[in-house]
Amino acid sequence: MDIFNKLLERKGLKSTQQRYFIADTFFKTSTHISLEELLKKVRRKTPRIGYATVYRTMKLLTDEGLAIERQFGDGQTRFENVPEDGHHDHIICIKCSKIAEFHNEKIEELQEETAKKLGFKVLRHKLELYGYCSDCA
Ligand SMILES: [Zn+2]
Ligand SMILES: [Zn+2]
Structure with missing residues (x-):
């Protein structure tokens, strides 16, 4: 504080x-x-x-x-x-608004690769997946 x-x-x-x-x-x-x-x-x-x-x-x-x-x-x-252990992304249930966090190194690398191919240097990104959680599916 x-x-x-x-x-x-x-x-x-x-x-x-x-x-x-x-x-x-x-x-x-x-x-x-x-x-x-x-x-x-x-x-x-x-x-x-x-x-x-x-x-x-x-x-x-x-x-x-x-x-x-x-x-x-x-x-x-x-x-x-602000996460102490670095970046994470989110997956959100559109029915009950449950929010889960994930970090997948493969996805992170793929994003970097994709940006590089397009000639971009990425400073930040935000990945959000929407769907139903196991309680709501
Ligand atoms: Zn749900
Ligand atoms: Zn979060």
Whole structure:
């Protein structure tokens, strides 16, 4: 959380307890959490936190590269922590919105190869597979 305090300092923002609590709650999640879910979570302890504060805090974290924003096609914006063990991709159930993560070195290499053939140097990519999970199939 030091990193968050430094960020607020740099931005000339006061480290309000609410912002701190929201960021702390987010950093402790291990899922792809939507704003509504995060709001629900923080309100359990601090009922007076508003949607706008959660939104602005997450926007700040995303802009600074401390959170990753994801859209999986259901109209919800979700956030996840920057993975410590590197990049991963997602597979999403279009019925129950279950999200699983995967990393496949073969796929990564194929993407690199494909880009190279097309004369591109890839800086980042986002691979999302959509379908039904085993519970919904
Ligand atoms: Zn499902
Ligand atoms: Zn993920």
